[in-house]
Amino acid sequence: MNDIRQTQLTLLYVDDEELACKYFARTVSADYEVLLAKSSDEAIAILRQDNARIAVLVTDFRMPGRDGGELLRQVAQEYPHIVRILVTAYADVEMLLQTVNTGEVFRILEKPLRPDAVRDTLQLAFERHHERAMQNQRLIAIDETLAFIAHELNTPLAAIALNAHSIEDRTNVQLDAEGEILGAAKSMRDSAQYCMAVVSSFWRSVHNGRRQQEDDDARSEATAHGLISALLDTYPLTPAQRSWVQVEVVGDFAVVTQPNCVALVLSSLLSNALRALAAVAAPSVRFTVTAGPAPSIAICDNGPGIPPEIKARLLTDPITTHAKSGGNGLGLILCNRVMQSCGGGLRIESTPGGGTTVVLEFPLIKGQTHRSC
Structure with missing residues (x-):
């Protein structure tokens, strides 16, 4: 049975404090598979290996080296399918409003973490990931259908345009004194080329639109x-x-x-x-x-x-x-x-x-x- 919900629900938690990592894993490990990282660089290394199965990223903001904000921006750019959650102390909230407003964060969890708030937020995050995955599957199916239709339409249209051009080349101008044959052939060719342009333009715009929707922040x-x-x-x-x-x-x-x-x-x-x-x-x-x-x-x-x-x-x-x-x-x-x-x-x-x-x-x-x- 090919159901997205049948796949393992996996999240990545990033915090430079070992005790914080253990506490978080103990809180949610009954419901999710939890991968742990102690820095942004370690998190990126894990993502490069396992990004396909990671649905949610939860990261602390204050960390040595690259902070959680930088990690979120990179993940938003390279792995847009991953739902992103930021953990921060209340004092950091004002500083992070810009990060939230740019769409790089799905939710904020405030320290100290409360188990009920963590579980509720993770449930919403995994539901969001599932919705996106289902939408992406539907868009892929639509994309493939449109590609088939475009091919089926363009093939006879191209043949019509080619045959009309051939009629134009072979028509005897003297026998077609009033230009009826040439006019009809030219009209047929122009109409076929216009229809091909419409099909091509529509296909490209829909295809590009689907690719843009794969980026959950819809920056393009x-x-x-x-x-x-x-x-x-x-x-x-x-x-x-x-x-x-x-x-x-x-x-x-x-x-x-x-x-x-x-x-x-x-x-x-x-x-x-x-x-x-x-x-x-x-x-x-x-x-x-x-x-x-x-x-x-x-x-x-x-x-x-x-x-x-x-x-x-x-x-x-x-x-x-x-x-x-x-x-x-x-x-x-x-x-x-x-x-x-x-x-x-x-x-x-x-x-x-x-x-x-x-x-x-x-x-x-x-x-x-x-x-x-």
């Missing part, structure tokens, strides 16, 4: 600039198209809600902009990230713009400005719904002959720190 949060950079790395831009795109970061911010879905919205809007620029002499696409007063990402192109009567209906009715190139008219409606589900919205600014700007508006998160660039 998604940012607006990071999502744009990932998009430009994965979208199948030609060298010429890549030269059209510029990114300006006035102030970066964290994308807290559904960053994977926001990545899909950015991919869809980039596709729309590239289609609009197909016949423009000096095409340009600019992403602008602004943190305040309200967080937003603007995608601006210098294309032909959108007539007012169409613009007024783009977020409510299934109409499209790209019907001839395979557009189905649902893209912007869905993009707006995604942004609304994130607590924000989509805003379109456009005039005929004056280009188009689509703004992704995000909710202002209380206490959110903006990153100036």
Whole structure:
């Protein structure tokens, strides 16, 4: 039976005082396997050998050499699956608030240790470890499923794009005087490449998101600039198209809600902009990230713009400005719904002959720190 709870519950206790180590082991050894270390260096040596079976680390703060705070920071970085508990005297609490606030500590135990407090805290810590382990197993299963789906989708899409390109190369221009075959082939190729880009972008964002969640402190949060950079790395831009795109970061911010879905919205809007620029002499696409007063990402192109009567209906009715190139008219409606589900919205600014700007508006998160660039 493959149950995480069936595995041995093991913790590592670190204290330079031998009597403290013996007292702690005697207090909890009936319920847990206890490994002991008398210094931070000895604890790291044990972790390098047995980190896979250690679920909880309990360390004293005041120790010769490297103190418990340094040990906690290293363990948080190298072994994020381990739940970390700090033991300290009451006089040290104020000094250690910063360590606690940065997420490096699950709980604090005050000296002198009380057996009931130790047992209660350890029970919560092992429950936390179990929850994380179960979540990680679910995420791995999702990751593997998405990888399979991405492969199954990309294989026929790549074949469609290749066959469409072959049709373009072999079509006799004289026989196809009105360009219907070439137009259809190009539309098929562009649509297949766009779908591959969406699949790739979604797979990468979900995969990276899973890897970030394996770090329980979630220090590598998604940012607006990071999502744009990932998009430009994965979208199948030609060298010429890549030269059209510029990114300006006035102030970066964290994308807290559904960053994977926001990545899909950015991919869809980039596709729309590239289609609009197909016949423009000096095409340009600019992403602008602004943190305040309200967080937003603007995608601006210098294309032909959108007539007012169409613009007024783009977020409510299934109409499209790209019907001839395979557009189905649902893209912007869905993009707006995604942004609304994130607590924000989509805003379109456009005039005929004056280009188009689509703004992704995000909710202002209380206490959110903006990153100036």
